[in-house]
Each structure stands twice: as structure tokens, then as C-alpha cells.
Amino acid sequence: MTTPLLQVRGLKIGATVYPPGEKPHDIEIVHGVDFDVEAGKVLGLIGESGAGKSTIGLASMAYGRGGVELTGGEVMVNGRDVLQSNLRDIRKLRGAEVTYVSQSAAASFNPAKRIMEQVIEAAVLQGKFSKSDAEDRARALFDKLGLPDPDHIGNRYPHQVSGGQLQRCMTALALCPEPDLVVFDEPTTALDVTTQIDVLKAIKDAIRDTGVAALYITHDLAVVAQVADHIMVLRQGEMVEYGTTDQIINAPQEEYTQALVSVRSITHEEKQPTEPVLRVENITARYAGTKFDVLHNVSVDLSPGQTLAVVGESGSGKSTLARVITGLLPPRDGAITFAGRTLSPDQPSRSLEDLRELQMIYQMADTAMNPRQTVGTIIGRPLEFYFGLKGKEKQQRIQELLDEIELGEGFQDRYPAELSGGQKQRVCIARALAAKPKLIICDEVTSALDPLVADGILKLLLNLQRVEDVAYLFITHDLATVRAIADSIAVMYQGRVQRYGTKSEVLTPPFDDYTDLLLSSVPEMKLGWLEEVIAHRKMESAGN
Amino acid sequence: MHPVIILVAQRLGLGLILLFAASALIFGLTEVLPGDAAQAILGQAATAENLANLRAEMGLDQPAISRYFQWLGGIVTGDLGNALTNKLPIADQVSRRMSATLFLAFWAAIISVPLAILLGLIAVRYQNRWPDKLISGVTLASISLPEFMIAYILVFFFAVKLFWAPSFASVSPGMPLLEQLHAISLPVAVLTLVVLAHMMRMTRAAILNVMQSAYIETAELKGLTTFTVIRKHAFPNAIAPIVNVVMINLAYLVVGVVVVEVVFAYPGMGQYLVDAVVKRDVPVVLACGVIFAAVYIILNIVADVVSILANPRLRHPK
Numbered sequence: 001m002t003t004p005l006l007q008v009r010g011l012k013i014g015a016t017v018y019p020p021g022e023k024p025h026d027i028e029i030v031h032g033v034d035f036d037v038e039a040g041k042v043l044g045l046i047g048e049s050g051a052g053k054s055t056i057g058l059a060s061m062a063y064g065r066g067g068v069e070l071t072g073g074e075v076m077v078n079g080r081d082v083l084q085s086n087l088r089d090i091r092k093l094r095g096a097e098v099t100y101v102s103q104s105a106a107a108s109f110n111p112a113k114r115i116m117e118q119v120i121e122a123a124v125l126q127g128k129f130s131k132s133d134a135e136d137r138a139r140a141l142f143d144k145l146g147l148p149d150p151d152h153i154g155n156r157y158p159h160q161v162s163g164g165q166l167q168r169c170m171t172a173l174a175l176c177p178e179p180d181l182v183v184f185d186e187p188t189t190a191l192d193v194t195t196q197i198d199v200l201k202a203i204k205d206a207i208r209d210t211g212v213a214a215l216y217i218t219h220d221l222a223v224v225a226q227v228a229d230h231i232m233v234l235r236q237g238e239m240v241e242y243g244t245t246d247q248i249i250n251a252p253q254e255e256y257t258q259a260l261v262s263v264r265s266i267t268h269e270e271k272q273p274t275e276p277v278l279r280v281e282n283i284t285a286r287y288a289g290t291k292f293d294v295l296h297n298v299s300v301d302l303s304p305g306q307t308l309a310v311v312g313e314s315g316s317g318k319s320t321l322a323r324v325i326t327g328l329l330p331p332r333d334g335a336i337t338f339a340g341r342t343l344s345p346d347q348p349s350r351s352l353e354d355l356r357e358l359q360m361i362y363q364m365a366d367t368a369m370n371p372r373q374t375v376g377t378i379i380g381r382p383l384e385f386y387f388g389l390k391g392k393e394k395q396q397r398i399q400e401l402l403d404e405i406e407l408g409e410g411f412q413d414r415y416p417a418e419l420s421g422g423q424k425q426r427v428c429i430a431r432a433l434a435a436k437p438k439l440i441i442c443d444e445v446t447s448a449l450d451p452l453v454a455d456g457i458l459k460l461l462l463n464l465q466r467v468e469d470v471a472y473l474f475i476t477h478d479l480a481t482v483r484a485i486a487d488s489i490a491v492m493y494q495g496r497v498q499r500y501g502t503k504s505e506v507l508t509p510p511f512d513d514y515t516d517l518l519l520s521s522v523p524e525m526k527l528g529w530l531e532e533v534i535a536h537r538k539m540e541s542a543g544n
Numbered sequence: 545m546h547p548v549i550i551l552v553a554q555r556l557g558l559g560l561i562l563l564f565a566a567s568a569l570i571f572g573l574t575e576v577l578p579g580d581a582a583q584a585i586l587g588q589a590a591t592a593e594n595l596a597n598l599r600a601e602m603g604l605d606q607p608a609i610s611r612y613f614q615w616l617g618g619i620v621t622g623d624l625g626n627a628l629t630n631k632l633p634i635a636d637q638v639s640r641r642m643s644a645t646l647f648l649a650f651w652a653a654i655i656s657v658p659l660a661i662l663l664g665l666i667a668v669r670y671q672n673r674w675p676d677k678l679i680s681g682v683t684l685a686s687i688s689l690p691e692f693m694i695a696y697i698l699v700f701f702f703a704v705k706l707f708w709a710p711s712f713a714s715v716s717p718g719m720p721l722l723e724q725l726h727a728i729s730l731p732v733a734v735l736t737l738v739v740l741a742h743m744m745r746m747t748r749a750a751i752l753n754v755m756q757s758a759y760i761e762t763a764e765l766k767g768l769t770t771f772t773v774i775r776k777h778a779f780p781n782a783i784a785p786i787v788n789v790v791m792i793n794l795a796y797l798v799v800g801v802v803v804v805e806v807v808f809a810y811p812g813m814g815q816y817l818v819d820a821v822v823k824r825d826v827p828v829v830l831a832c833g834v835i836f837a838a839v840y841i842i843l844n845i846v847a848d849v850v851s852i853l854a855n856p857r858l859r860h861p862k
Contacts, residue, residue: 095765100762102758104758110759110762110780110781112856113777113780122768173762
């Protein structure tokens, strides 16, 4: 038997944490992990945030992000233990034997340098290729990765190409020095669902054609199922399960893996439209100082106590629609009727009642809360502002709301930094509910959360809808979520409503080309799905 | 039109407006000072009659607004007026003095700017280790001491004890360059020490800020050495803040050298201004004020323009 390319034994990783109000201390974040990657094979590392996936991936390059320290075990690359190597040898390994593709190519390319210069830098510096050979190789890789104008795209600066293209450039950067192993760290997570497919296919083909081995890190099991030979499931720094892709997807052994594999467990009976609480009519809008409309004649209705899902890729105008409804961006044309009243186009001239009945929850719960206020203060503010509640009455109502979002006692005095991502989003929900709204606009509220946590939030939202009879305008790019909770759906594309109706109407064929593209792009947890989809596509993604 | 050209044109326009505003302010301030040029000239001999006569002769009896525009018109056409004390044209004096000041500032800049940036890079490379702390400590100490103090300390050691350099920086037009440099070596050293800390600390802070970026991690994972990462990936993205602080310090080298020029009896603009203030020579004070304002504004425009040009998003729009 040949030695594996990458052999990890008993890998332990520690970090120093600085909890508020306590002394800094060391904790262990990866507790002894073992795995192998054979030459030319792809191992998928999967798990929720905090599982230690990226940390383990970077450990194969002997790199610890921030205060992370590789404290124990062996990481053998080509038979050498990189944890025992000196810095000079590690530098020879990085960018030559092992390379890295990060989640956000937009942040990982130096904005001040041309793409080509950055793509060939490691290959030339490590003495693998001469400058002109490296450039030829880069152009061939650009071509292989399906980038437009592969001969000249390298002359551009990073901001001059789209996010999907830049992610392919990053892959070219990683493949240019002919490495033995590439660490892909969530390479498609930041992309639109329709763009993700193309990049995923490009990466998969490039891995196959170059025969390079890869560590593919993601939280999306359906994505990793398309590219990996083996999958390792991680949780809180420990291995949960390891097996071939087929076995993990089709016959998971551990309960945790089964939960990851199982399709969303939410059931929601679709409701029929009634007299709408929100009526958006022929809205056309543009941002100040620009010369083109971002919304064209958008009309949608939302019935009381129901959910309207607005879906589309980034740049389709979903969030702009929310800004128009909340009055942050007065439209150029059209009207909004809410609870039988015509809403004033700009927010400052709306009545207190209008403001109270129309609440909003945001994608980043982190930035939507004042980090220096306690949960009690955050939820108490709308109670004071809209209802004039004080003292004991207010305390009591805050606790009721905390019970409603299933957090219970003991949370009033905590600060946002002491909460998990899911708990923070729950507090934001409670803050919106405190105003007793008729409508809550939910802008990508589950996008930043791990799948299982997101599931919990969606269930909570549906429960609250039943109890409080609140309507949701649910903005998302995630079609699985839409299927789970929507009563009606508006598909948006380049500022227009492409398709609109009840959920069953919208999701029943025949589809228009764009809806078809969008629906078919949602990764499915089965082998060979990627190739099937690519073969059946009728149009290209706009953000490509 | 290319957006960079528009942005640069805007900056130039703004600079021009700012210069007019500064000239009005300077003129206004000398107006509100008690006494005027006529009083200064006559001194003890000032009777009401004499004053009125002299004011009429010098045009000081006209309203301030019309005198301002007369004065402004003179400046725009290059005529700074005549000094009160010796009746000579100010422009001649200024050009001689200015070239002396620029000579001093130039050599101080040539030494201090590259040195500050290099020290900043080294401080980043050895962040929180002894070279960083040594550099920060020494530069902080030199910026904390008053410049005349540094000047006298240097004079004491290098001029009085060691005889390496003259304590009076007397430069005459016919001198060979090397002798001139020898003459100004101490003032240049003082100025370098004074401006070094500010620029070095800004370089360090700006680069450390950039070092947090994801693309620095990319560069590290390419196997580049730390110094290459700083030089090739961090520095180009830190140019804008560094240039800003460099320009402020260059302006200081031209405008703020009054103390150093006086200590070393160097015949530059600073000396000229101090003399004029002592003698209440208002036209000279006005001229110096406007020139100093212009130097500040021009160097700041240069900093703005460099910042614009350093931004690839502006240089290469989509």
C-alpha cells in the first residue's frame, strides 16, 4: 500500500479565548482527529460552524488563523510531518505542494494587483515555473474553468470581474503551481444558487482533469456529495462519521449525520389568498444618483397571517423591494396599501401606527443589535416606544416574549455577545414581535445560520404566525426554505416579478426559463445530480 | 471622461477656493489686530495728523474690502507689494528666502520620508518584539521633546563637543553643495527627528490595519516571507493614509521650521516671518501667511490626488 498524500493523526488544535468578564484562557477546539487523503482523491469535510472544518483544513498547511495553535498530533504531507517542520520548509510547502481556495475570493484577492500577477505569484516564487510558462498555464486554467476571454481576463483587477468569476480565478490561483493537494474552504457558499452550480462544475472538472487531491470543506452536504469521494462529518472538533460519499448520503450511521441528511422536517399547509393586508402596486424604484431602475412595475399581494416568499439571485431587487415597503427608499411610481391605508412613500412621514405594524428582521442578527445593550433592553425598547410600558409590566411582557421565542428565564440580563447565532436571531424576532405587528419583513433571516439552527428558526416563525396571526414577507435566495414555509411566491429577476402566485401554482410546471433555472439549481442530495442539471439547463445565470 | 480626471479636477477647484478663503482669513486677522502699518512706522512720532497723512499716502484710509481686492490682485499677478521697513519688493526677498527654506526642507524630506517608511515596515515585521518597541520608543521620545531642545542637545554634542558640524547654518549662494550640506546638517537632523515619529507610526498603523485582510492570508498561504507579504501585498494598499501623513509632515517642514531656523540662524522663510512680526511689517506677514497657506493646500491636494490614483477601483473602473 502506498502512503497517503495527506495523513492526519490525533490532530489537536487549541485557541485562546477572551470571554467577556473573564480571564483569557486556552481551550481545545479540535480534539484529536484522524484521516487520510489519497493522491487524486477528494475528501469532503462537513459540519456546522464551530465544528473545526476550516481550522483542520488550514492545519494541512501548518497555518493557524488568528490565535489558533496546532497543539498536538501529526500532519504528514508527502511523508513529512509539517507540524515538526521549520518555517522555511513550511513556506516551501505552502503555495507549492498544498494550496488554498477561500470562501470569499472577493476578499482574498489583493485589490491593488492584477489577477494574473496574483495567480502566478506562488508558482513563480516557488520556482515551479518561469513567469511566461506560469502565465501560459494560468491562461489554460482560466479556459478550463470556463472564464470568459481567458487570454485577457488576467489583466483585469479583482473588482472588474464578477463574484463567480473571481471564485474561478481563485481556483486557478490554487491550481497554477501544480499542487498535490488543494484545500477548498466553502468555495461556493458565498455565491448565488444559480452561479454556484457553474463554479462547482468548473471546480469538479478541474480537479478531475488535473488529478489533484482535495480537501473540500462545506456545511452543505448536498454540495459536497457532488464532488467528494469520501466524506468526514465533524461536530465540535470531533469526528462523527467517516465513509464513502455514497454511504454517508444513502446510509448514514450516526444520528447527527441522519439529521443533516434528512430533508427539511417542516410541514406547512398552504393557505389560500384572502383580502390582502399588504398590496404593492406597480412599484418602480431607483437609487438616488443612478440612471436606471432597480425595480420595474412590481406588484404583489400578501394576505393576513400568511407568508409571501420573494426569491431571486443577488441583484434581482428583493431587498430593494423591502426598502421601498419600509419607506427607506421612496419609489418613483406606484402605491403601497397596508391594512387598508395608503402608506406614505417615505418613512419619516409615516404614522406611529404604520411603523408599529410593519416590523423587520435582518440577515445579520449580530449587527442588528446594539452590543452594549442587554437582551431585556433590546426587547423592552419597542414596548416603551409603542405601548408606554414601564417597570414591572414591561418586565413581565419581556419575559412573555422570551418564552414565546423559546429562550425562557435568565436571558434578560445577557448581552448579544453571550448568545449563539440562533439565539441572537430569536431575540431579533422577539423585538419585532414586541410591537405586535401585522407584517414582518424577514430579509434572509436564516442565510447566516447553520442548517439545523435555521430549521429551528423557521419552525418558530411558523408557530408564531399561527399564534399571532402575523404576515411574513420572506426574502430569500434559498428555495428549500421557500418550499417549507411559503403560501405564495414571487420570483424576481433583474428587478421584475418573473412569476407570481400561490406556492403550488409557482412550483408546478410548466416553468418559464428563469424559474426553471432557479429551481433546478438547488443542490440535491444525490450522486450525479450536478451532471444531470448541467445537461438540462436552458439558460445561463445572470451573475455568471 | 475618465472618473479620475473629474475627481482630480474637483480637488484642484476646491483647493483654489480654499486658497481664496485662506487669504481672506489672513487679511481679516491682520485687520482686527490693534494698530496698523502707519502706526508701526511712525511709532513714538505718531500724532493724529501724521497718522492721517501717512494712511492717506499708503491707501490705508480706504475700506478694508477694496484694500483686500487690491492686495489680492497684486498677489495673483505676482506682486506681493513692498516691505514697510526697507521699501524693497517683498517678492525678491521671498523668492530668496523660500529657496533657502525649500533647500532645507528638501534634504530633511529626502532623509526622513524613506527612513520613516522603512522603520514603519520593520516595526510591522517585528510587531510587539524588541525592534518594534525600540523604534516606537525612540521616535516617540524625539517627537515629545520640544524641537529647540533637540536642537540645543545636538548643538552641544556635535558642534560644541565633537566639532563635527557648525552650530550656525550659514549658507551663501556661491558655496559648493557639499559645504552647504555640511552647514545645514544639524537643522536637517533636528527636522528629521521631529517629523519621523508621526510618519513612522502612521505607516505602522496603516499597514497593520491592512494586515488583517483576507488577501494577506492568501499571500501567507502562498509561502511568501513576512517581509515580502508586507512589501508586495500590504504596502500598496496602505499608500493612501501614508501619503496623507507624509504630505502633512512635508508641509510642516516648509511652514513649521520657524523655531529651527531661528535656533540655527538660517535665512529662510521662518526667520523672515519672525522678523516681520517683530517689526510689525504687515505686508510681509500677509505675504508669508498666504505662501504658507498655499504650501499646505498644494501638498494636501497632492495627497488627495495620490490617494485617488492609488485606488484601483477609481483608476480602472468596471
